[in-house]
Amino acid sequence: MMQNTREVEVTFLWMHGTLALALALLIAGVGMAILAMVVGAVRLTRLDRRRH
Template structure:
């Protein structure tokens, strides 16, 4: 039997504290009567990604006006949402590079 599908039962006598219960787990089964799995947290993450995607889509649709952008010697106009997306992706890449450098240095010090 898989560890994920093992059903846990409570002691037969509810008056007996858990510390005096017979050997074995003392947790009660899930309210539906089935064992808990890892599917619940996965659905929670899927729902969170869905809500975040909808919020991001609404943000993008509301920020389509053109803005003037100047970076070093480059000048131009582009939609506000695209400028913000480029800035966000650039910062994410920069954060990953800095993190990779720090991890590489830490690993070299440990060896």
């Protein structure tokens, strides 16, 4: 993270701005981890309901 301090332009939906590359990558990684946990939880819930 210490090496990726260059500013990059970020555009997401209607939001625009500049951000340090390391921070943008961190936010993207955390967002994907949260999405994976939500999808996994939904899948486990559906499988559990089928089993009963």
